[in-house]
Amino acid sequence: MKRITSILLLLTTILSSILFTACGHECTLAEGWRNNTTSHWHACTDPDCTKQTDLANHTWDVGVITKRATQEAPGVKTFVCTECMYQKTQNVAFQGLTEEEWNTALSSDLFINFTCSERTVLKKSGMEIVSIMTYEFEQGKGKITETIAGETASTLLPLENLSGYRQAIWMYLRMMTDYQDYYYEARSKSYKLKGVFTVPTYEVPVDTASVKFKNGRLSEISYTCKVTVEGTIYYLTSTINVTNYDTTKIS
Incomplete structure (x- = not known):
């Protein structure tokens, strides 16, 4: 028994020595x-x-x-x-533009020096017509270029009508981009139509529509609709691209 007690005392002494050596201070x-x-x-x-x-x-x-x-x-x-x-x-993660950011991206102040091009495909059974209408605006200059069935013609806009054309294009884009009509789809990085609007050119409701922005500015509007001409239904697909903000040069 004395031997066991002696061993325990020795172990206690060794342990205390180790502890004080490790951090024996305040x-x-x-x-x-x-x-x-x-x-x-x-x-x-x-x-x-x-x-x-x-x-x-x-x-x-x-x-x-x-x-x-x-x-x-x-x-x-x-x-x-x-x-x-x-x-x-x-x-x-990006959850879509706020209404304020959306409206800022579509402010008329941004649509001074830019290019707006609309490609329209009109289809019915056995027939397809492709047309491209491009509007270019520079400070003090404007030009329209139209391509139908491979034939292209360009016209410089008269200076006295330049602001009117520019305003008309901006209003055309704005009529198709009401914030309340769209929701953001992260997968496609675009805004899909949830409301209803009428295509100004044809005065018919759209079937589908989407809007895209790039670097805080409008870059694309696309839509589909049906147009009836003399009793014949045509299926229309249109893509509008807005590019060259502040860099458009008219030759």
């Missing part, structure tokens, strides 16, 4: 927090001491959007630990 703690991706703590500043005091997991705030998502790139939401101020971020 730590001097750093003023600021040390941290990693999951936790934070106060570190001892004394040489060869690795003791961590007040070790705890981060406590995150609700986060704020620090970079808005766009159709071209995801946004960023930043979270901050309320104790040590460590930050983490996560990507935020």
Whole structure:
């Protein structure tokens, strides 16, 4: 029994010696927090001491959007630990333009120097007619180019009518792009029709329609509809592309 007691005392002495050797002093703690991706703590500043005091997991705030998502790139939401101020971020998927952003992209101020081209395909059994109408606008210049059945003709717009043509094209685009008529489809990165509108040119309701934006500006409108001419139904597909904002040059 005495031998067992002696062994236990010896082990206790050795263990105490190890503990005091590891950190046998009162730590001097750093003023600021040390941290990693999951936790934070106060570190001892004394040489060869690795003791961590007040070790705890981060406590995150609700986060704020620090970079808005766009159709071209995801946004960023930043979270901050309320104790040590460590930050983490996560990507935020684009959910579509707000009504304000939509209307800004369609502001008439943007439609000064641009190109608008509409390609229309008119079909019925055994027949297809393709036409392309292109409007180009530069400061003080304008041109219409029309292609039907492979034949192309261009006409410079008279200066006195230039603003009227420009306004008419903008209004034509605007009549087909009411924010309330569309919802965003992430898969196709486009806005699909959920409402109803009438095609100004043909005064018929559309069957389908979609709108696309690029870099915060309108880039494409496409729609399908049926047009009746002298009792014959034609199936029409139209794609309008708006390009060369601020860079259109008329030769």
